[in-house]
Amino acid sequence: MEAFDIIIIGGGPAGYTAALYGARAGRSVLLLEKLAPGGQMGTTDLIDNYPGFPQGVKGFQLAMDMKAGAERFGAQTKLEAVTALELAGDVKTVHTKKDGYEARAVILATGAQPRELGLPQERALRGRGVSYCATCDGMFYRGKDVAIIGGGNTAVADALYLSKLCGRVYLIHRRDKLRAPDSQRVLLEQAGNVEFLWNSRAEELLYAERLTGLKTVRVDTGESRTLDCAGVFVAVGQVPETSLLAGQVELDEAGYVVAGENCQTNLPGVFAAGDLRQKPLRQIITAAADGAVAAQMAEEFLQRERT
Numbered sequence: 011m012e013a014f015d016i017i018i019i020g021g022g023p024a025g026y027t028a029a030l031y032g033a034r035a036g037r038s039v040l041l042l043e044k045l046a047p048g049g050q051m052g053t054t055d056l057i058d059n060y061p062g063f064p065q066g067v068k069g070f071q072l073a074m075d076m077k078a079g080a081e082r083f084g085a086q087t088k089l090e091a092v093t094a095l096e097l098a099g100d101v102k103t104v105h106t107k108k109d110g111y112e113a114r115a116v117i118l119a120t121g122a123q124p125r126e127l128g129l130p131q132e133r134a135l136r137g138r139g140v141s142y143c144a145t146c147d148g149m150f151y152r153g154k155d156v157a158i159i160g161g162g163n164t165a166v167a168d169a170l171y172l173s174k175l176c177g178r179v180y181l182i183h184r185r186d187k188l189r190a191p192d193s194q195r196v197l198l199e200q201a202g203n204v205e206f207l208w209n210s211r212a213e214e215l216l217y218a219e220r221l222t223g224l225k226t227v228r229v230d231t232g233e234s235r236t237l238d239c240a241g242v243f244v245a246v247g248q249v250p251e252t253s254l255l256a257g258q259v260e261l262d263e264a265g266y267v268v269a270g271e272n273c274q275t276n277l278p279g280v281f282a283a284g285d286l287r288q289k290p291l292r293q294i295i296t297a298a299a300d301g302a303v304a305a306q307m308a309e310e311f312l313q314r315e316r317t
């Protein structure tokens with residue numbers, strides 16, 4: 011079985027930053043990615059909130075550049091889906107569809123996906139009116155009417171953010187009370203252009219070439235309503251990609267890896283970086299920061315192991 015100092019699972023900004031730092035420290039590094047480099051970043055059109063790019067940067071380009079930067083120092087990428095992990099021992103084994111690999115340190119960087127509503131055409135309309143990230147895409151809806159689905163902190167933060175950019179902002183929540191603190195509701199009321207649709211769910215996405223509106227239904231009365239809007243922002247939580255870790259690595263009740271700012275999991279030599287880790291803000295820059303910390307912690311772990 012081929013052996014490396016560090017194996018990184020996941021090729022988003024956390025994974026490739028960890029690969030860069032690990033390889034620059036002189037370690038042999040394998041990064042395993044199941045699809046294409048970049049993760050959620052790779053499928054984002056224009057990224058305006060990653061510093062250093064005054065005109066913004068294409069998500070795909072940034073992904074390829076992060077990959078190239080890590081590979082310049084010798085990190086290897088293999089596009090292979092991981093199927094099983096053995097993380098408890100001193101030597102960790104990573105099984106993929108094709109092969110198996112060993113390392114003394116593993117960095118988990120598989121990320122999280124926004125939860126979908128499950129409506130017909132939702133995937134087809136992604137990037138054409140349906141978005142899962144207000145801070146990424148909000149500016150494309152400047153002056154236009156938009157709807158946000160959800161009642162948690164993300165939905166509220168999105169609504170506040172979009173209320174400053176957009177025309178009318180509809181906040182659609184399935185209950186009559188936000189999951190977010192009530193103080194947030196007051197802020198939204200003060201914004202002046204936010205309308206709450208309580209006890210309501212999104213029923214149907216309306217579209218021509220791109221999204222044109224949304225049909226909602228009240229869960230208590232069955233009454234339906236059609237909203238004209240250019241964008242629907244889905245903020246109904248995230249789903250961390252941690253199914254392979256269950257039973258080995260400690261996860262919280264939502265499935266996120268329990269690991270503090272040093273990215274250390276409950277298992278020695280196993281680190282978690284990026285969106286799959288418990289954290290207050292999931293952005294490219296926070297994922298990249300985790301990648302740097304996790305690689306540094308892995309390096310220190312490997313040095314301690316040797317002595």
Ligand code: NAP
Pocket residue numbers: 126127159160161162163164165167184185188189190211245246247248290
């Ligand atoms: P969340 O807290 O899990 O809230 C998800 C919201 O979506 C809930 O209001 C939920 O409704 C609703 N929802 C879930 N599934 C739905 C579905 N299928 N259809 C319609 N609505 C659905 O997720 P989040 O807002 O993304 O926050 C994730 C974590 O990050 C939380 O711990 C949050 O506090 C934290 N966060 C913190 C901040 C901050 O500034 N402190 C900012 C963002 C996120 P119910 O309420 O009825 O369950």
